[in-house]
Amino acid sequence: MRCKTIFLGGCALLATMSTVTPALAQDTGTQAQSNDAANEGDIIVTARRRDETAQETPVALTVLNDALLDRYGVRGVAQIQSLTPGLYTGESSGAMGGTISLRGIGSGDSMAFIDQAVSSNIDGVPISSAQILRAAQMDLKQIEVLRGPQALFFGKNSPGGIISLTTADPGKDTEALLRGGYEFTAREKYVEAMYSTPISDTVGLRIAGRYSDMDGYFKLVSAQVPGAVPMDIDRFPDQKELFLRGTLSWTPSDRVSVRLKATVTDTDMIGGSSQYSDIVACPYGTPQRPGETSFNCLNDRTLLISQIPASTMAISPLFENPNGARYNNQTLLSGQLDWDVTDTLKLTSVTGYYNVKERLTSNGGYGPYSNNAFAVRFKNEQISQELRLASDFDGPVNFLLGGFYEDRKLFTSTIIVQPFGAV
Template identity: 35%
Template sequence: MRVPKSVLLVSTALTMTAAPAMAQDVAPPPPPAAPQDDAAQQQGGLNDIIVTARKRQETVQDVPVAVTAISAEQIATRDVTSVEKITAIAPQFSVGRASNGSGAQLTLRGIGSSSTSIGIEQSVAVVVDGAYYGQGRVINEGFFDLARVEVLKGPQALFFGKNATAGVISITTADPTAAFEGMVKGGYEIKSQQYRLEGYLSGPLTDTLGFRIAARYTKMDGGYYRNEADDITYTELDAATGDLTSHTATPAARKAPGEEEFLTRATLKWEPTDNLTVSLKGSFDQSTVNNSSWNYVAYRCGNGETSQLNGYACGKDFVTHQNNMPADIAASYPYAKSDGSLYNKYRSAGGTLNVTYDADLLQISSVTNYQWNNNRWTCACDFQSGGSENGIGPTWATENSSWKAFSQELRALTQFDGPFNMMVGLLYQKTRRDFDQFVLTGGVSNSDAPEGYQYVTTAKNSFTKGETMAVFGQMTYKILPDLELAGGVRYTDETKNSFFTQPYNNPLVLGIFRDQNDPDGLGEVTARQHFTNWSPEATLTWKPTPDLMIYGAYKTAYKSGGFSNGGINSKLSTDPTADLTFDPEKAEGFEIGFKSTLLDRQLRFNVTAFSYKYKNLQVDFFNSPIFAFQTLTADARTKGVEAEFEFAPNGVPGLDIHGSINYDKATYIDFPLAPCYAGQTPAEGCNLAGNSRQDLTGAPLSVAPRWTGNLGIGYEMSVGSANKLGFNIDSKYSGSYLASGFGNPLSRQSKYVTLDAGIRFGAENDNWQVTLIGKNLTNRFYVTGVVDGPSTGGGTGTAAGVKADQLGFGTLPRTVMVEVTKRF
């Protein structure tokens, strides 16, 4: 896609400044006191946390939004280098890493999006430097050299582009510095045998132009998970000749994921006048792992202690059983490595242009962004070794999928001294997804197939072109000096044009899959979808004192419908278009809360209560009777109370105690014809619509614990005249939850506690530092999403039903990293 030069030249973008979220160098002024008390009053205490939750700089205590802010210092001390690692600091947020489909299940306050469909954009939007990244593949991005991270909870329609029905993860990368400086950091993680080297160089090129170049390289000699598979030998039938051939699949890499990653970012920031700021950021990311489904664990078996697929024991441990594609097949298989080894290769590139013109009465800004990513993999798509116990040939697949998007956002914000102010804006985005997948079912081949397709059971080809226009605005009115009413609305008009076909099917499966030559004329599916929406919101904010804010908000949000590019056109389905398309998701509800700074600015204490209803929550599942993926919609509600605190006592500089406790009840409120889970019997509720449906009204959503919380302490002290010593200990608690969105009791994850800790010693002026960082020190295994084990379970809707094995998306085990940092 070509971007007109005129667009790039006239685009202006809001600069997300690099001021750290925790303003460590600006302590709040002490209250009036006797001169002899001044020094004591300035010891310790809270510092202001700057956020941009309303696309302008405000302290976290002044913004009427439930937000968890993570400063640059916390990012470094707690090794927040990926979206997954944010969950340790924001316990209401959960990330499930998936191998295929969208690549992730991001969940916030119990609301998330299924991982099995690449066409579903996440309900938790990720925004980087003001630009929207809605694809689940963003989980493969490594994040480094950051200024801050903000977790905005609940619907965020007005200020953050689109699709943020559950919330936003807003990431701001670091900007150039006023003086020349650089940093080099080397690290080694013991469990995965991972080496890490990163650094940056930053400073002025002229009086008005600054630059920053940052890069990171990591390489694992080992991994987090252990693969204990054995060789698999199976027999394949040639559809053309009837010949039988044996193939051997060797075990995949014993230690996974064996990641190798390179990231780099370059920034130019130009400030020719006090009113104009221009920032241009370009980035590139490449990562490769030795198994796309490296964290899939059979943690509970459907019929006892051993897997129905392969006879291995199921267990809650960091152990998998997966095999490479046979090398003699892989040599001619599309997108497979020549030796058949499993892999996932992710590449991305992007650029964001940010400019702000800030006059006395008017601020004009825009964000111009182009992004591209490509993901290729070979997957052992039974997710556990298959074929040795039940006689079914193993299943592998390869995929090549790409995403690209161009967006332009313009804003104008008035800054009058009077009671009225307003903001208006416009967003345009153009996107394209291309998708190719090749599935191998180990029992069949066809020597008469076109070149490259001999061992392909079914192939998929799909694309979706999208175009979005949105207009949004907000007015604020100060009813009284300490009472403000804000109201706004976003109008969205979105079009998606999609195509799907299965260009080749092995003759032995033509009774299951339609291909492009299917005689019933349904072999190619096209869809033109057009969606429009109005999303209003209103907020009333009252500040009776400078240290207390009380607010109430009515919010709505919208996530467009779409097309499941990776679905199946099943011969058993009567309406393939309905199988592959799905409706928009909408959120509506209320939130009230207060934010307080108490005890002479030693204690920050905030409480939020919320209730949101979700209409047409997008839920993806595999309909085994017709052998098709379908995205259904259900109504749901999430409601709860969150309380968080931070205590930094005066007189004890460097001490910080922080924590939160959160109650959230996330349930379906209308899902009368939900799909049954695999093996569910009529006695267990699978007795509707021909014994293939159940009523899930009132049942919990996926990965939605009722109680979560965290508690931590950090302390930093001077050692001698030139050094300092610091440590932190942080725990996270989660109540139990169902990992399945369909009520499967076998999917239950029990309650758990994780513990992170770190200790660091270095120069008082940060010239050098040695750090030891431990995460999940209790080595607790838990899952943050689940799929049914392929080819396991059966008899759904009958008294003889057998539940499928539960394959969970496991998280990281205990990790311990040593880092050495040098600044110059």
């Protein structure tokens, strides 16, 4: 499937009166950052595609700065829902990635080709796929969550709102960070590193990376039923994740700046799906079928699960791992040019490339009595280009003129085998 989006001649006329204060929805996220930034001046946001203070922006939004994100260990879009009232994210087992909803407005997670009602925007590059939930993030400068339709400044694919992420850029001073940690419940080991330095008076470089190795927060119990093959892992999800981002900035003059960014995330998860429940085999609190007598039916992160049989694995090469597995790779490239054409006119160009590849093998029933197994291949490749010309007049009226082009290719294939195992 191939999609093209062309939006030309979009124009916003911005009028402000010095005697009028625009309404701003204050919430816990904005207030929390306000406390952090009390000694650092106003909160600068880009909700209307220009640098403005949060108080000047007539948009209902939550702003999370780098200090707040670091304090709560935010390492992905899914983790900001606890800091943002009305935001819900949920990861699915299929190629769609999941669903994102804001104030009750969202899209389903059953179709891989639909756009989310709440879109994401990373360094100016629009991403309407919920696969972004599976991409790790770190070294973020700021996150802005804009509620309500944002078609004027972010396009038609944002009826529910926008999650806008801005990553950190190289600074004037050399910075370095190295830290690690261990999470006991999931038995996760991780290490993070960042290095930023000016190469010359006009060029800066920043590199950030993270690696994690998790045994899993669920304990697996083999099903004692005829035909069930025990898992050869004892916890789920058995996951390894690698994240790398590089940023190169160039400021040849006071009027021109160029920024190039490249981000790669690679996630290997053994165990198949993220949607398991340790009460699915005991809907009435006690084991219901033979072979489940060893299962305690308690909400204690224990799963009763079995491998996909060898007879099913032999049907297609799409079945890669009898334990089930998800291999997800995402690449995001962006380039931004800012040119102050005059003292009152600024031209901005944002070029983006986003690529997702996922291979999934799963025990489709998530238990010892599963009646199907499925394997999925998913690819999403998009190229986008945006141009904006913004004014900064002293008077009460300003304008923003822009155009946007996107070319996206989507591919998915699914094989489902049923029945298998003991039923």
